[in-house]
Amino acid sequence: MSRCLLLVYGFILFFITRGHLLGVKGEIKNYYIVFLSDQSVNKESKANTHISLLSALKGSELDAKKAHVYSYTKSFNAFAAKLSESEARDLSGMDGVQSVILNQYRKLHTTRSWDFIGFPQTARRKKLESDVIIGVMDTGITPQSESFNDNGFGPPPAKWKGSCHHFANFSGCNNKLIGAKYFKLDGNPDPGDILSPVDTDGHGTHTSSTAAGSPVHNAELFGLAKGTARGAVPSARVAMYKVCWASSGCSDMDLLAGFDAAIHDGVDIISISIGGLTGAYTSDTMSVASFHAMNKGILTVASAGNDGPSLGSVTNHAPWLLTVAASGIDRGFQSKVVLGNGKTLTGIGINGFNPKQKLYPITSGADVAINSESQESAGFCLENTLDPSKVKGKLVECKLGTWGSDSVIKGLGGVGTIIESEVFLDTPMIFMAPATMVNSTAGEIISKYIHSTRSPSAVIHKSEQVKVSAPFVATFSSRGPNPGTKHVLKPDIAAPGVDILAAYTPLHTLTGLQGDTQYSKFTIMSGTSMACPHVAGTAAYVKSFHPNWSPAAIKSAIMTSARPMSSRVNQNAELDYGVGQLNPRRAVSPGLIYDMDSMSYVQFLCHEGYDGSSIATLIGSKSKIDCASLLPPLVSEDAINYPTMQLTLKKKKGITTGIFRRSVTNVGHDKSIYNANIRAPKGVNITVEPTTLSFSHASQRRSFKVTVSANFNVSKKLVVSGSLIWRSCCNIVRSPIVVVNPQYES
Numbered sequence: 061m062s063r064c065l066l067l068v069y070g071f072i073l074f075f076i077t078r079g080h081l082l083g084v085k086g087e088i089k090n091y092y093i094v095f096l097s098d099q100s101v102n103k104e105s106k107a108n109t110h111i112s113l114l115s116a117l118k119g120s121e122l123d124a125k126k127a128h129v130y131s132y133t134k135s136f137n138a139f140a141a142k143l144s145e146s147e148a149r150d151l152s153g154m155d156g157v158q159s160v161i162l163n164q165y166r167k168l169h170t171t172r173s174w175d176f177i178g179f180p181q182t183a184r185r186k187k188l189e190s191d192v193i194i195g196v197m198d199t200g201i202t203p204q205s206e207s208f209n210d211n212g213f214g215p216p217p218a219k220w221k222g223s224c225h226h227f228a229n230f231s232g233c234n235n236k237l238i239g240a241k242y243f244k245l246d247g248n249p250d251p252g253d254i255l256s257p258v259d260t261d262g263h264g265t266h267t268s269s270t271a272a273g274s275p276v277h278n279a280e281l282f283g284l285a286k287g288t289a290r291g292a293v294p295s296a297r298v299a300m301y302k303v304c305w306a307s308s309g310c311s312d313m314d315l316l317a318g319f320d321a322a323i324h325d326g327v328d329i330i331s332i333s334i335g336g337l338t339g340a341y342t343s344d345t346m347s348v349a350s351f352h353a354m355n356k357g358i359l360t361v362a363s364a365g366n367d368g369p370s371l372g373s374v375t376n377h378a379p380w381l382l383t384v385a386a387s388g389i390d391r392g393f394q395s396k397v398v399l400g401n402g403k404t405l406t407g408i409g410i411n412g413f414n415p416k417q418k419l420y421p422i423t424s425g426a427d428v429a430i431n432s433e434s435q436e437s438a439g440f441c442l443e444n445t446l447d448p449s450k451v452k453g454k455l456v457e458c459k460l461g462t463w464g465s466d467s468v469i470k471g472l473g474g475v476g477t478i479i480e481s482e483v484f485l486d487t488p489m490i491f492m493a494p495a496t497m498v499n500s501t502a503g504e505i506i507s508k509y510i511h512s513t514r515s516p517s518a519v520i521h522k523s524e525q526v527k528v529s530a531p532f533v534a535t536f537s538s539r540g541p542n543p544g545t546k547h548v549l550k551p552d553i554a555a556p557g558v559d560i561l562a563a564y565t566p567l568h569t570l571t572g573l574q575g576d577t578q579y580s581k582f583t584i585m586s587g588t589s590m591a592c593p594h595v596a597g598t599a600a601y602v603k604s605f606h607p608n609w610s611p612a613a614i615k616s617a618i619m620t621s622a623r624p625m626s627s628r629v630n631q632n633a634e635l636d637y638g639v640g641q642l643n644p645r646r647a648v649s650p651g652l653i654y655d656m657d658s659m660s661y662v663q664f665l666c667h668e669g670y671d672g673s674s675i676a677t678l679i680g681s682k683s684k685i686d687c688a689s690l691l692p693p694l695v696s697e698d699a700i701n702y703p704t705m706q707l708t709l710k711k712k713k714g715i716t717t718g719i720f721r722r723s724v725t726n727v728g729h730d731k732s733i734y735n736a737n738i739r740a741p742k743g744v745n746i747t748v749e750p751t752t753l754s755f756s757h758a759s760q761r762r763s764f765k766v767t768v769s770a771n772f773n774v775s776k777k778l779v780v781s782g783s784l785i786w787r788s789c790c791n792i793v794r795s796p797i798v799v800v801n802p803q804y805e806s
């Protein structure tokens with residue numbers, strides 16, 4: 061069973077493909093993004109340089125203009141062009157060219173959720189909240205949604221330089237939704253989408269309203285999840301940058317254009333629920349673009365990905381990104397299944413249909429195959445494998461093969477589907493026809509019953525909301541260890557991402573499946589895509605209290621104040637949830653922060669072995685970075701002032717020791733004393749020096765050193781976790797210390 065197929069439904073999938081174009085001589089041309097080394101020149105001369113470079117490459121200005129696609133001139137000095145592979149190679153050797161990156165396509169990856177994490181509507185707020193602007197890169201937005209009503213809003217803050225216009229099927233902006241742009245640089249029409257910032261998918265409307273939606277009372281879906289839907293910062297402003305398209309996905313070219321605009325327009329926080337690639341930090345568009353944003357004081361919050369529970373599946377793992385895993389809240393959706401013999405079972409899922417009859421005949425997919433060859437596929441209720449005459453009027457029991465068996469059964473005239481599965485039982489999905497998902501124990505009971513009587517019957521009831529134990533990291537949420545570097549723990553944090561109710565588009569049915577006729581102003585979605593805007597909204601909340609904090613400071617505040625999660629419930633501990641569950645109220649007064657500027661990240665990259673010229677792309681410097689002069693030869697753990705610490709043990713070696721030099725800045729009471737509190741797991745030695753930090757005034761910085769050592773046979777587990785807590789009268793500043801044992805990675 062392919063994971064891609066599993067994700068089609070509910071999480072929204074865009075396949076990663078490359079846009080191949082045939083050039084004149086039949087040579088394959090692709091889109092490339094070309095970064096230039098000198099970022100300091102003005103807009104016009106940037107654009108001129110782009111054309112002259114291409115002219116030099118192609119031999120004529122006319123050909124140059126044909127190949128030129130877009131100039132990124134606001135916040136970057138880069139351009140996109142249609143080139144052959146050999147042209148791309150030639151270009152990368154030309155003077156002034158920093159790097160040439162192949163354009164690739166990425167996939168996209170609330171009522172109760174805020175209360176569940178202890179962030180009620182009545183939480184204290186700053187007036188400045190209305191000066192904070194969240195830029196969202198996504199599938200577009202629904203301007204008429206009540207979540208973006210601007211009742212009581214004044215004009216946009218003076219710093220705002222963005223814009224919004226009337227576009228096709230897009231009525232325009234207001235004082236809540238203050239900006240909307242779309243980017244579709246390949247110029248090809250997208251079937252199923254509209255060249256406009258309008259959201260034909262629903263994903264962008266959902267994420268934007270989770271981050272900063274105005275409160276909407278009595279929001280619900282099928283009477284479920286009823287309550288007041290609201291964003292983290294209901295008074296903050298939203299700007300949408302549509303970079304994802306219904307059929308072509310989200311291309312790097314468009315993503316970079318979105319960042320170029322957002323940075324220039326003056327957004328404060330960027331929320332991006334789009335898949336990452338696994339390229340180097342200096343050549344991955346998301347990583348490069350978000351570095352520029354960070355350099356301009358903008359924190360980028362990104363989703364960790366939906367490729368869990370596989371280890372090492374976390375994406376968007378650059379150290380300057382805030383990477384978000386998805387956790388479940390204490391609300392589940394279940395349906396009763398009653399069999400003809402009176403037995404009642406429980407299935408999960410969001411099924412909005414009340415049965416019209418007391419019981420319906422039931423059969424098993426495998427028993428109603430079109431022919432004997434398709435019997436196995438029929439067990440999964442795949443398309444074109446079932447005999448319609450034997451499905452009509454019946455409930456059908458299927459194994460989970462791909463999403464959408466409810467649509468297949470409905471298409472054949474069936475009355476409902478019982479899906480048997482051993483996975484995704486923590487993620488209730490919306491069905492387009494009567495259906496529910498049961499575990500294999502219940503599946504076996506149903507199967508036995510079907511084969512034990514001549515006319516078996518059953519019924520699926522409408523879903524009900526139930527309380528479930530939480531929080532837990534969702535199965536689909538991508539896991540560490542960080543494939544980009546052994547020295548930074550990822551994901552950073554977990555936030556609610558299972559069954560989140562938020563605003564939706566009228567241009568898409570609830571499931572997108574064939575035959576679905578259900579529409580709703582609000583819908584329930586799951587994914588790290590939904591977790592990300594919870595954290596982006598919280599970052600905006602912190603920013604409204606501390607407008608001058610750096611991106612690293614905001615990130616540190618959010619991370620050190622998180623609630624620990626259970627390593628018994630989540631077997632890979634921090635590799636599942638990072639620091640734990642988001643805790644917005646505490647994030648505004650962290651006491652101490654682990655601050656960093658761009659140079660700290662540059663030092664880190666030098667330590668990681670990146671060469672000076674590739675680092676120059678990141679920071680937009682003309683001259684390459686001289687790593688040797690920047691750094692004394694330290695071990696890498698030293699090189700970054702990160703709020704978590706990860707020691708990766710050396711394989712088959714005795715004791716590995718890591719030294720973590722960190723410094724914290726006092727943002728709490730002027731005079732304060734913090735004492736170190738260490739929790740070391742069995743077999744791991746952790747010491748901190750000094751063990752007391754005293755501050756006499758605000759903004760004072762204090763350094764300390766943490767030494768962690770463990771034997772490679774410390775435990776038979778991938779992760780053992782400890783922590784360092786700095787505790788004062790009034791603050792708890794917690795950093796997980798994680799020892800990763802690569803022996804157990806597979």
Ligand SMILES: *[C@@H]1O[C@H](CO)[C@@H](O)[C@H](O)[C@H]1NC(C)=O
Binds near residue numbers: 228229567
């Ligand atoms: C978009 O607007 C055009 C023109 O008003 C209309 O014909 C079309 O149906 C609209 N598309 C959608 C998806 O609403």
Ligand SMILES: *[C@@H]1O[C@H](CO)[C@@H](O)[C@H](O)[C@H]1NC(C)=O
Binds near residue numbers: 407500
């Ligand atoms: C399977 O589902 C049934 C409810 O129908 C529940 O009672 C049982 O505990 C579940 N089994 C497992 C292994 O989760």
Ligand SMILES: *[C@@H]1O[C@H](CO)[C@@H](O)[C@H](O)[C@H]1NC(C)=O
Binds near residue numbers: 714
């Ligand atoms: C781990 O290995 C060391 C040798 O490197 C050995 O002395 C120690 O007893 C081992 N510990 C366990 C728990 O196996």
Ligand SMILES: *[C@@H]1O[C@H](CO)[C@@H](O)[C@H](O)[C@H]1NC(C)=O
Binds near residue numbers: 715743744745770
């Ligand atoms: C931990 O410290 C103890 C006491 O100093 C020492 O005997 C032991 O070897 C250390 N273990 C590791 C893994 O460093």
